[in-house]
Each structure stands twice: as C-alpha cells, then as structure tokens.
Amino acid sequence: MAKQSTLDKNISHFLGPKHWPTWIGIGIAYLLSFLPWFGQKWLGNLLGSVHYALSSNRKNICHVNLKICFPDMTDKERTKLAKAHFKSMGIGVFEMFATWFQDRNNTASKVAFNDQDVIEKALSKGKGCIIIGAHFSSIDLCGTHMARYIDVHPIYKLQRNPVINWVMERQRQAIFSKTIERSNVREVMKSLKQNKAVWYAVDQDYGRKNSVFAPFYGRDCATISHISRLAKTTQAAILLYDYGRTEKGYFLSLTELEDYPSGDEVTDATTINALIESQINSKKEQYFWSHRRFKTQVVPGTPSPYSK
Incomplete structure (x- = not known):
C-alpha cells in the first residue's frame, strides 16, 4: 500500500507549535534561495565543512563507504x-x-542537455520508458531541469517531517506533471501505459526483501531487483541517466541500454551497478557517500560495517 501523501491536506494541518521550528527553517531557506549562484556555492562549501566537523555519524558512514570502495586509497586521500x-x-x-x-x-x-533524440526514440515505441540513475548531490537541480525536456514522473521517498513533505510535494508538483511515492507501483504502471517516462534512483539499499545481491566496487550489496521485472512486464525502454555539476554549470545525459533486461535479475543488477560506478568515477565527490549503501549484509545477522 502506498504511503500517505500530504497533497490532499491544506496548510492548517501543519501550523501547530510543534511545527514552528521547521517553518522557521523553511523561511530561512526561502531567503537564502535569492542569493546569487556563486554565493550559494560559497555558503554550500562552508555548510559542508561545518557538517563534516560536527556530524560524526554521517562522517563515519562516508569513511566506511570510501574504505570499502577505494581500498587502494591512502587514509589521507580518503579524508x-x-x-x-x-x-x-x-x-x-x-x-x-x-x-x-x-x-x-x-x-x-x-x-547542457544534448540527448533529446534518445528520449524521443525511446518513447516512439509507445511503451513508456524507465529512466534509471544514481544519487548525486545536484539531484534536485538537475532533476528540475530534466523536466524542461522530458515529461518525467519521478519516484520519491516521503520524509519523516510532515512539514518538509508538505512543502516538497507541492514544489515538485509545480515542476513535474506527476510524482510517484516509491511504494505506489500502480501509479508507475499507469504512467508507463500512458507512454510517459518514470525516473528511479536505483543505488540505495531498500532491504533484503526488495533486492538481490550484486557487486558494487567489488563488494556484494543489496540492489533493487524490480527494475528488470518491470521492464520485462511493460517492455518499456531503459534509459541510463547521468548528470552532475561542472565548473561552469551542469550537464544531463541519457543513454538507452541494449539487451536489458537479460532475464537474470542478478546479471541485470550487476550491469546497473557497473554503469553507476562508471558515472561515479568521473565525479567521485558528488556521489552520496554518506548513505548506508552496504547496510544489508549478504549473510543475515552479520554486523553492519557502519557499527562503531
């Protein structure tokens, strides 16, 4: 069953005193959004440095991931x-x-986006398309600009804070013609039947039930398995999405995958992980290293690598 969206609720549900700190934070975020681009980059660097100094948990997760994925790096290089x-x-x-x-x-x-022909070719088949990609730090801005070129329906995860959800869902509704909460498979199928593009970020650990184990930088990790099943069922084209921040701006890129799905979920998951590795290697610092990518262990009961 799909989780509860806030799109059917008005703001009066979220005006109680317990929500005031969040609203104050959103007000500050609104004001900061008016800063020029270079000013935002400067403050972003400062915010990141402060977060690194103060967030021992996220810093530990990041260092564990880097040690797993880049064992040949020195400690100084990983830091x-x-x-x-x-x-x-x-x-x-x-x-x-x-x-x-x-x-x-x-x-x-x-x-910069130069692959309009890729999406047009994929949708010309009339089966919709599934766009898959990874989590990089410019995901929000690049996703917003993807919607300038493609009528894309992104899959998203609801946050714990209901005020954040209320703002987030409305802002994204203004950008995308439709957004789909990640557990709402029925809406995914509906979008594909309407020959739309559905966008999944496929590089996070969704637990043993929804995954197969496939190598990521040489270590088996839980990788979502339903993309290949969905592609097989719907015959939708699969497009690999790459994006990121450059010195002067941002880039978006799409490539259609051939011979996918293969018929074997582990093979398909391995292919996707290898493609994501290739994307990461060109812009390592932009990847979401502070997410617990190796949380679910192959052998149940094995301690998490993030345990201190």
Whole structure:
C-alpha cells in the first residue's frame, strides 16, 4: 500500500507549535534561495565543512563507504575525498532551496542537455520508458531541469517531517506533471501505459526483501531487483541517466541500454551497478557517500560495517 501523501491536506494541518521550528527553517531557506549562484556555492562549501566537523555519524558512514570502495586509497586521500563530498552535498542543499523557491529559468543557461533524440526514440515505441540513475548531490537541480525536456514522473521517498513533505510535494508538483511515492507501483504502471517516462534512483539499499545481491566496487550489496521485472512486464525502454555539476554549470545525459533486461535479475543488477560506478568515477565527490549503501549484509545477522 502506498504511503500517505500530504497533497490532499491544506496548510492548517501543519501550523501547530510543534511545527514552528521547521517553518522557521523553511523561511530561512526561502531567503537564502535569492542569493546569487556563486554565493550559494560559497555558503554550500562552508555548510559542508561545518557538517563534516560536527556530524560524526554521517562522517563515519562516508569513511566506511570510501574504505570499502577505494581500498587502494591512502587514509589521507580518503579524508580529502570525504571533505570534498561534504562540501558538494552542502552545495546541493542550496541547489534544493533554489529548485523549491526560484524560477528554474534562472539557471537554465547553466544546463547542457544534448540527448533529446534518445528520449524521443525511446518513447516512439509507445511503451513508456524507465529512466534509471544514481544519487548525486545536484539531484534536485538537475532533476528540475530534466523536466524542461522530458515529461518525467519521478519516484520519491516521503520524509519523516510532515512539514518538509508538505512543502516538497507541492514544489515538485509545480515542476513535474506527476510524482510517484516509491511504494505506489500502480501509479508507475499507469504512467508507463500512458507512454510517459518514470525516473528511479536505483543505488540505495531498500532491504533484503526488495533486492538481490550484486557487486558494487567489488563488494556484494543489496540492489533493487524490480527494475528488470518491470521492464520485462511493460517492455518499456531503459534509459541510463547521468548528470552532475561542472565548473561552469551542469550537464544531463541519457543513454538507452541494449539487451536489458537479460532475464537474470542478478546479471541485470550487476550491469546497473557497473554503469553507476562508471558515472561515479568521473565525479567521485558528488556521489552520496554518506548513505548506508552496504547496510544489508549478504549473510543475515552479520554486523553492519557502519557499527562503531
């Protein structure tokens, strides 16, 4: 069953005193969104540095992931990369503010996308398409600009804070023609039948029940398995989505996958993980290293690598 959205609730549900701190934070975010792009990048770097210094839990997760994925790096190299990652995530926070509260045309000139023919070819088959990609720190801003070129229906996860959900869902509703909470499979199928593009970020650990184990940087990790089943059932085209931040702006890129699905879920998951690795290697600091990618262990009961 799909989780409860806030789209059917008005603001009066979220005006109680317990929500005031969140509203104050959102007000500050609104004001910060008016800063010029270079000012937001500078503050994002500062925010990331402060977060690295103060967040022992996220810092531990990041260092564990880097040690697993890049065992040949020295401690000094991993520390340098970890600090760069936190700065990149800090910039991503300000990019999120901009996508929520500012006109996306303000940053349109900074975004390069040259693959309109890829999406047109995929949708010409009439089966819809499934766009798959990873979590990079510019996901909000680049996702907003993807909607300028593609009528894409992103899959999203509800947050614990209901006020954040209320704001987030409404801001995304203004950008995308439709958004789909990740447990709502019925809406995914409906979108594909309407020949729309559905966007999944496929690089997080959703637990043993929804995954197969496939290598990611040489270590088996839980990788969502329903993408290949969904592709087989719907015959939708599969497009690999890459995006990121550059020195002068942002890029978006789409590539159609051939021979997918293969008929074997582990093979398909391995293929996706290898493609994501290739994307990460060109911009390592922008990846979500502070997420617990290896949380679910192959052998049940094995301690988490993130346990201190």
